[in-house]
Amino acid sequence: MPMFDTLAQVTTAGPRNTVDGRMKVLVVFGTRPEAIKLAPVIHELRKRLFQTIVVSSSQHKHLLKPFLEGLNIDVDLDLGVMKRDQSPNDVAARVIAKLDRILARERPDLILVQGDTTTTLAGALAGFYRKIPVGHVEAGLRSGNLMSPFPEEMNRRVVSQIATFHFAATEKNRRNLLAEDVATEKVFVTGNPVVDALKYMLKNLHVAESITDLIAETNGKKRVLLTTHRRESFGPTMIANLKVLRDFVEKRRDVCLLFPVHPNPNVRSVAKDILGNLDRIHLLEPLDYSDFLAIMKSAWLIVSDSGGVQEEAPSLGKPLLVLRENTERPEAIRSGVSKLVGNSPGSLKQMLEENYDVETWIRSIKEVANPFGDGKASARIVKVIEEKLAAKSLPNSVQGSLF
Ligand code: UDP
Numbered sequence: 001m002p003m004f005d006t007l008a009q010v011t012t013a014g015p016r017n018t019v020d021g022r023m024k025v026l027v028v029f030g031t032r033p034e035a036i037k038l039a040p041v042i043h044e045l046r047k048r049l050f051q052t053i054v055v056s057s058s059q060h061k062h063l064l065k066p067f068l069e070g071l072n073i074d075v076d077l078d079l080g081v082m083k084r085d086q087s088p089n090d091v092a093a094r095v096i097a098k099l100d101r102i103l104a105r106e107r108p109d110l111i112l113v114q115g116d117t118t119t120t121l122a123g124a125l126a127g128f129y130r131k132i133p134v135g136h137v138e139a140g141l142r143s144g145n146l147m148s149p150f151p152e153e154m155n156r157r158v159v160s161q162i163a164t165f166h167f168a169a170t171e172k173n174r175r176n177l178l179a180e181d182v183a184t185e186k187v188f189v190t191g192n193p194v195v196d197a198l199k200y201m202l203k204n205l206h207v208a209e210s211i212t213d214l215i216a217e218t219n220g221k222k223r224v225l226l227t228t229h230r231r232e233s234f235g236p237t238m239i240a241n242l243k244v245l246r247d248f249v250e251k252r253r254d255v256c257l258l259f260p261v262h263p264n265p266n267v268r269s270v271a272k273d274i275l276g277n278l279d280r281i282h283l284l285e286p287l288d289y290s291d292f293l294a295i296m297k298s299a300w301l302i303v304s305d306s307g308g309v310q311e312e313a314p315s316l317g318k319p320l321l322v323l324r325e326n327t328e329r330p331e332a333i334r335s336g337v338s339k340l341v342g343n344s345p346g347s348l349k350q351m352l353e354e355n356y357d358v359e360t361w362i363r364s365i366k367e368v369a370n371p372f373g374d375g376k377a378s379a380r381i382v383k384v385i386e387e388k389l390a391a392k393s394l395p396n397s398v399q400g401s402l403f
Contacts, residue, residue, distance in 0.1 A: 023051065023110070023386075024108045026103070027045075029057070031064065033115065036194060041114075043072075056068075056075040057123075059091055059095075081094040092122045096122045109132075114136075117152070120156070121159055127162070135163065139187070140169075142156075143326045149328075165388065166182060170331055170372060191372065192311055192373045195377065196377055196378050211287070222256070222300035223301075224248075227260060229306070249278075260285065263286060307329065310332045336368070337365055
């Protein structure tokens with residue numbers, strides 16, 4: 001079942017500036033969250049009759065492929081950069097080199113990148129070197145610590161230096177950009193398109209039988225959903241966190257743990273060693289979006305270091321312990337849905353135990369207005385692109401500050 005029905009809603013409005021009368025937008029992504037967040041934007045661009053060139057770096061090849069099918073996104077060009085044990089330097093170098101040839105050939109009117117992955121940074125830099133304007137979706141997130149999340153905090157800061165159009169999810173993100181002297185006329189508060197994707201998906205869930213069975217099998221248990229994959233948690237912190245979770249579940253017969261394990265070998269090996277073959281602990285392959293949302297909806301508590309999960313939890317009304325030292329998404333904490341664990345397994349243990357003994361916070365969490373968006377971000381983003389590219393050339397103020 002396609003995620004978005006693009007063709008049914010085609011409109012005839014929109015800019016027509018290229019040889020065939022259409023503006024050309026090249027969209028680059030490489031990981032699961034980028035695909036989720038850019039899918040609604042790509043569909044909206046097509047609805048508005050932009051010519052799109054969808055480029056996947058395949059930075060996370062195995063995670064990405066099933067997602068693209070579910071999101072109804074066809075990749076036009078696959079850079080195929082993924083290698084075993086790749087470093088950010090490997091990824092950046094290969095994405096820039098391969099993308100440059102495509103940019104020289106295609107000469108898009110705009111490059112669209114999302115978030116803060118190494119593909120995002122490489123895509124923006126490749127555009128800059130070719131003097132092609134860059135639009136940045138999910139601009140203005142800041143943790144204030146260059147080493148956490150690593151390398152994402154640096155990636156997004158550099159993209160903010162490059163981008164011509166900054167699509168900020170929240171007012172706070174806009175203020176972060178202005179504080180770094182990004183020109184106010186280049187920043188647009190649009191919301192985060194993850195909420196667009198989430199809303200659509202929740203209305204069109206197609207849950208695999210194995211997941212429906214797992215939810216039935218764990219009925220009556222307090223389900224803890226875990227995701228952890230961040231580079232800065234690898235090693236001792238992740239090992240200690242997993243041990244805390246194992247002990248917590250082992251001591252409480254009414255608790256179970258569901259853990260879709262990220263394919264990164266740093267996560268796989270410790271997950272298997274610490275959590276393998278234990279009662280009430282279910283190690284799962286990475287789930288497709290529908291299946292993951294079904295489990296999120298059924299969770300008693302979510303424990304996660306994911307960025308996207310922090311943005312989704314408010315719409316689902318699920319309590320979330322954020323397994324990070326800091327968060328660039330304080331809006332989720334302020335909404336009352338999330339609590340920050342910090343970088344200490346001891347604090348995870350304490351928070352799990354306290355919230356098990358006294359469930360006041362967990363029971364109080366209800367669906368709240370999502371601080372990251374209202375489900376209309378992609379329409380706003382494309383409207384800005386349409387208006388800005390409609391003129392034959394970009395406004396002087398934009399060109400002047402870009403180059
Ligand atoms: N997600 C998913 N299946 C999984 C784990 C996560 O569909 O097994 C989704 C989740 O709902 C969120 C996104 O993937 O939208 C988050 O991806 P990830 O945690 O890899 O990246 P981050 O958001 O931390 O950049």
